[in-house]
Structures are given as structure tokens and as C-alpha cells.
Amino acid sequence: MQDASYILSDGTVAQTSKLQLEIKNILNRIDQTIPKNNITIKAKATSAKDSNVFLRNPKSSYCVGDHLIVRVEMFDYQGNQKTYGGDFLRARMFTSELGAASSGKIEDFYNGTYHVHFTLFWEGKVNISIFLMHPSEGSSALWNFRNKWHGYVDHMGKYTKHQEVQEVECGFERMKTQELCEYKDERDEEYFYCAKPQNFSCESLTDVKGWMKQKTLFTEFEYSLFNTSNIRVKIPKDFDAINVLSCNNSTTDIKKKCTFGMKLEYPSxxxxxxxxxxxxxxxxxxxxxxxxxxxxxxxxxxxxxxxxxxxxxxxxxxxxxxxxxxxxxxxxxxxxxxxxxxxxxxxxxxxxxxxxxxxxxxxxxxxxxxxxxxxxxxxxxxxxxxxxxxxxxxxxxxxxxxxxxxxxxxxxxxxxxxxxxxxxxxxxxxxxxxxxxxxxxxxxxxxxxxxxxxxxxxxxxxxxxxxxxxxxxxxxxxxxxxxxxxxxxxxxxxxxxxx
Missing domain, CATH: 3.40.50.1110 (SGNH hydrolase)
Known part of the structure; x- marks a missing residue:
């Protein structure tokens, strides 16, 4: 995984700054949630159709405001239960007749099982859908490839002097074989580089563009994981719509207007x-x-x-x-x-x-x-x-x-x-x-x-x-x-x- 550190113009490595330490700490926190596996055959990857969803502590009916927990158990294509987490799941509950819907929050136990937490906001017959967006093996690949290089995007800069224009290669990585123009924000530690055009000053850069290249790090294995038929696949469940009643203890308190300082939460x-x-x-x-x-x-x-x-x-x-x-x-x-x-x-x-x-x-x-x-x-x-x-x-x-x-x-x-x-x-x-x-x-x-x-x-x-x-x-x-x-x-x- 690439480090957040950078190299100065003279080729020396800059001393680690407070900002870089913060970046590294957050990056490490996220990295710990990504599965580390060496699987290279699809049969051992998570299969939505072989996994299952069921209610935890099911009841004949629920009340508006109740907290509902749905359990998800993941299996591979060979029918073996998964022993690690990291599957990219998405959850939604809905009542089509009311045009009502909300999200569910995923809790990963990192052992192949998950809890999905819902708040029952409305009365009626409520349906639950849990989707496998990507298997954990796919999530791992996306994370690793993203942090491996800058090669997905090309950049070009346009230098202008009077009526003369020259286009050169640019990017967020230093180009080691060329004389460079370096554009840096030292306070915020933001850096951008362009190959220095002949007979132009670095100050004459006027325009920049960046576009996706048709480059990939995917192998045949990753392509099999991200086939269209394997994206956003509904996981089978062993229950029908749940019955939600208003109940006497349901709260209808008037809520205060949304204001600043309230936390970012999901579902919100x-x-x-x-x-x-x-x-x-x-x-x-x-x-x-x-x-x-x-x-x-x-x-x-x-x-x-x-x-x-x-x-x-x-x-x-x-x-x-x-x-x-x-x-x-x-x-x-x-x-x-x-x-x-x-x-x-x-x-x-x-x-x-x-x-x-x-x-x-x-x-x-x-x-x-x-x-x-x-x-x-x-x-x-x-x-x-x-x-x-x-x-x-x-x-x-x-x-x-x-x-x-x-x-x-x-x-x-x-x-x-x-x-x-x-x-x-x-x-x-x-x-x-x-x-x-x-x-x-x-x-x-x-x-x-x-x-x-x-x-x-x-x-x-x-x-x-x-x-x-x-x-x-x-x-x-x-x-x-x-x-x-x-x-x-x-x-x-x-x-x-x-x-």
C-alpha cells in the first residue's frame, strides 16, 4: 500500500508531519476492516445465492419504533460457511404500497456473519432486502488495487505563452526521468507535477485535464467476481414481509428542527x-x-x-x-x-x-x-x-x-x-x-x-x-x-x- 509521505525536490524524503501521521492512522483504521485473503478461485468466494438471511428473535408482529435485527450468514459457491467478513452488503426495507423505504445498518462480525439493524419507522407490511454488492474477495481486490498505483488516470497540462501552446504529461506522482514543474501547497501538503516543457516557464501552466485510462489490474479471477450477474445480488431469506403495528407505546412526539452539531448517522x-x-x-x-x-x-x-x-x-x-x-x-x-x-x-x-x-x-x-x-x-x-x-x-x-x-x-x-x-x-x-x-x-x-x-x-x-x-x-x-x-x-x- 502506498505511503502518504512524499519526496522533496532534491530527492530526500520529507520528515513525517502531523498531517501525514493523521492520514496514516485513519488509513490503518480502514485497512483493518478490509479482509486479507489469498483466494484465487471463484468457488471459494462468497456466493449470494448460497447464503441466507433470517430474523433474529422473530415475532408475529412488531411496533413502530422497534429495533429489528436481521442475521446474515455467508457461504461460498461450494456451500462452505465463510470464516471472515468484508463482504460489501447493502440493506433496505420498504413498503411499496406506501412508497416508504429506509436503509439498514450493517454490522460485520468478521467471521462470515453479519447483523443488519433496522428501525421500524412506519406501520404496515414491511419487506426486507439484503444485497451482496461485492463478495469480500472483490472488496479486498478493489482496496488493494486502488492503493497500489496512480495508473488508472492520465493527466495532461497545457502551457501557454503568447499564441504558442504546448501540452505535456502531468500527474500526482513524480516523473523520475524528466525535468519537472512542481506545484505544491506546503501547508496542506498537496503536490502536483508536470513535465517541464521546453522554452516555457512553470508559471505558464494554464489548463489541466484528467481522464480515465483503459487500464486494469484485474486478473481473470477478479473479472469473474465483478461480472454484471454478480453485482447487487439479492440474498435469499427465510421469511416474508413482517407485520408492523402502531401499538400504544409508539412515539409520535414532535421532533425539533434539524440543526447543526447533530451527528452523521446511518440510517438517518x-x-x-x-x-x-x-x-x-x-x-x-x-x-x-x-x-x-x-x-x-x-x-x-x-x-x-x-x-x-x-x-x-x-x-x-x-x-x-x-x-x-x-x-x-x-x-x-x-x-x-x-x-x-x-x-x-x-x-x-x-x-x-x-x-x-x-x-x-x-x-x-x-x-x-x-x-x-x-x-x-x-x-x-x-x-x-x-x-x-x-x-x-x-x-x-x-x-x-x-x-x-x-x-x-x-x-x-x-x-x-x-x-x-x-x-x-x-x-x-x-x-x-x-x-x-x-x-x-x-x-x-x-x-x-x-x-x-x-x-x-x-x-x-x-x-x-x-x-x-x-x-x-x-x-x-x-x-x-x-x-x-x-x-x-x-x-x-x-x-x-x-x-
Missing amino acids: GYVMKNVWYPKACSMLKYDHLEKLGECMQGKFIYLFGDSSIRMWILYFQRYLKTLTQFHLYEDNWARQILSLDMKRNMMISWKRHTFPFLGSSYQSWKEERTIAREIDLIGGDQRTVIALTIGAHFKAYPIFHFIRRLLNIRRAIERLFLRSPQTKVIIKTENTSAMKKNIETMSDFHASVHYSIMEIIFSDLNVGFVNGWDMTNAFDSNDVHPPETVVRNEVQMLMTYIC
Whole structure:
């Protein structure tokens, strides 16, 4: 597994920093949850169809609010019970007639058995589905290959001088055989390199792009594990729908509005009739964004991240009629978006997080900043809102890049709260995806690891969370760009924190 340490320009290894120690500690915590096995034949891998699901302490009926535990026992294709964990599972309970659903939390005993924890949120006939997304052998391969190299992605930089342009190879690893231009943020220990073009200064780098290569570390064994028929396979269960009653002891207490400082939890709520209901608090309800005019008066809303949070500003533009987009000059889909509402003296903007950011077109290098550096440039006050997400574009890179970026974001938020504790910060977790292509680099397994890291790094900050990871599983959207129904509920959670 690659180390988070780095090499200085003179070839010496830098002394381990406090940040690197934090990265290593978190990386080791995650690594301990990944199975270590040397299996190379599919017959000994986890088989969903040979495994089983059953209720722990089954009853004829349950009450709303009860805690339900489902036991999962995993077997291989030869019918042998597994003796280690690490299977990538996903759990969901639902009542189709009510349009109701929620997620289940997986507890891994690391011996081939699992408990799935559900909260029974509604009355009725409730169905349970447990899916094997990847066998533990697949999870292990994805983790090991991801952290083995930077070879899944190519980068290119464009250098410009007057009318002359030259394109060169770039990347996050030092190229040992070439003279380099080194772009470094010494405080945050972020490094990027390009081969130095002849007759150009390093300062003349204007644009960079990164795109997925058709390279793989998969052997025939891994390909057999990640065949389409082996992804998201339902595990057989020995029970039908359970009966949930309202019961006299069911609580119908009015919950307080969701606010800052509440922990990121899973499951964090449930969906019913296309409306999200948080577990520990209440979400603001409104028919139309226009009704929140007084709340939005004078607000400055900064959205940072990838295309999944970009969908929020597009939603605002669609339904807030007084919002006018200010067209900026950069010419690609990931260009910064700035929208102004002169009536409300309100501003909302979206800006991509800097590299890694995958796409076929060049992105301006001169205007690139990490989210941590963007936060440092915001003074903050009671009118300022910062919402961010990060993750999808990091899946094809060793995990230490993601951990480092999140730790630096946390430090930036802490600095922000020192100068302006009134500033509102909301963090969105990743969405689930379709998982139909590029499994090696784009699997939701990587996103599940990201989610665990977010739980660790942001655990005690006074921020709000929009749990896209939970919501998209409950809605069963399976799309990194979910339908508007999901986006509307994500935006409603955002507005709950703002108003």
C-alpha cells in the first residue's frame, strides 16, 4: 500500500508531519476492516445465492419504533460457511404500497456473519432486502488495487505563452526521468507535477485535464467476481414481509428542527411518498422555494464539489424565478456557476473542487483551489452558507489523497469557525451509483469507504449533514445523478439548516 509521505525536490524524503501521521492512522483504521485473503478461485468466494438471511428473535408482529435485527450468514459457491467478513452488503426495507423505504445498518462480525439493524419507522407490511454488492474477495481486490498505483488516470497540462501552446504529461506522482514543474501547497501538503516543457516557464501552466485510462489490474479471477450477474445480488431469506403495528407505546412526539452539531448517522431517516423524514429531527416543509423568500434574503450560498452538488444550484435556478445566472467565460460543463437574486440581495454559486477532477475537457489551472483554500478566502458571517461534497472523482486514486483532502477541509472549517462561528457549513455525503461500468474504479465500495472516513473526520464539528448516501439508498435511485425527487429532498435538508 502506498505511503502518504512524499519526496522533496532534491530527492530526500520529507520528515513525517502531523498531517501525514493523521492520514496514516485513519488509513490503518480502514485497512483493518478490509479482509486479507489469498483466494484465487471463484468457488471459494462468497456466493449470494448460497447464503441466507433470517430474523433474529422473530415475532408475529412488531411496533413502530422497534429495533429489528436481521442475521446474515455467508457461504461460498461450494456451500462452505465463510470464516471472515468484508463482504460489501447493502440493506433496505420498504413498503411499496406506501412508497416508504429506509436503509439498514450493517454490522460485520468478521467471521462470515453479519447483523443488519433496522428501525421500524412506519406501520404496515414491511419487506426486507439484503444485497451482496461485492463478495469480500472483490472488496479486498478493489482496496488493494486502488492503493497500489496512480495508473488508472492520465493527466495532461497545457502551457501557454503568447499564441504558442504546448501540452505535456502531468500527474500526482513524480516523473523520475524528466525535468519537472512542481506545484505544491506546503501547508496542506498537496503536490502536483508536470513535465517541464521546453522554452516555457512553470508559471505558464494554464489548463489541466484528467481522464480515465483503459487500464486494469484485474486478473481473470477478479473479472469473474465483478461480472454484471454478480453485482447487487439479492440474498435469499427465510421469511416474508413482517407485520408492523402502531401499538400504544409508539412515539409520535414532535421532533425539533434539524440543526447543526447533530451527528452523521446511518440510517438517518426514511422516505414516504417521495418525502424524506429525518430520524432524529424534522425537515422544513414547503411547497415551493419562493415561499422561503424571507429566509433567503441577503444570503450568500457557496456550493463546492462535484456534479452531484452542482445539481442543487440547477434546482435553485429552475424553481427560484428571481434568480439570474451570471455567465462566466470558461467554456465547459464544469465551469463555475454564479447566480444572483437582486430582489433578495442573494447570491448562490457552485465551483468544482480542484483536481482530482475527471473529465474530457481542460479545466482552468489558474483559478483552481482546493475546498480548504476556498473556505480560507471566505470571511463568513450569519448570512454566509457553505455546502460541500467530495468523493466521486477520488475513487481512481490511492485513498490517502482523499483522507488528506478531508483533513485539510476540516482544518479550514475550524479556522472559519474561529473567525466566524455564525457561518453555516453543510456537508453532503456521496450518492449511490448504478455500478454498471468501470467497477474497478467507480464501484460504490469506494464510496462506502469514503463515507466511513467522513464519519471519522467530521464527527465532532458543528456542521449539518445531508446524507446523500443514505437517502439515495432509501429512494433506491442507484444513480450518482439521482432524479429530481431526490434532489428536492436534499435541497430541503439544506434549507432546513439555513432557515
